[in-house]
Amino acid sequence: MVLKKRKNYFHFVLCRKRHSEDYCSMSGICGTRSDGKVVNCPYGSPAVKVFINALLSSKIQSLCPTITGNVCCTEAQFDTLRTQVQQVNLLSFLF
Numbered sequence: 001m002v003l004k005k006r007k008n009y010f011h012f013v014l015c016r017k018r019h020s021e022d023y024c025s026m027s028g029i030c031g032t033r034s035d036g037k038v039v040n041c042p043y044g045s046p047a048v049k050v051f052i053n054a055l056l057s058s059k060i061q062s063l064c065p066t067i068t069g070n071v072c073c074t075e076a077q078f079d080t081l082r083t084q085v086q087q088v089n090l091l092s093f094l095f
Contacts, residue, residue, distance in 0.1 A: 022047045024072030029080070038080050047072050 027045040029038045047070035050057050056075045060067055063082055073081070 022070050027072065028074050029076050038077075040077065045072075046070075 024045050024047050025042075026040045027043050028041045030041040031039050033039055050060055050067070050069075050071045053075070056078065059075070059078055059082070060071065063078075063085065
């Protein structure tokens, strides 16, 4: 890619892909906070085709059956999401 000197063009070229359909604003897990909860990485990446990975696909369909396209989460991120949803479900039964 050739970068032009004009500021607006430079900004357009860099941001165009980051703010488009099928592009994720965050990707993966970068670490944990002091309370033990995970921190997602603020690095953009293309969305992935979930149905290439059969295990991840079945996990996502078990919790979110309406998702049919590309996704912006890794298997580890989805496992974290499922754990958090299960905790909320458990709390809703207690109260």
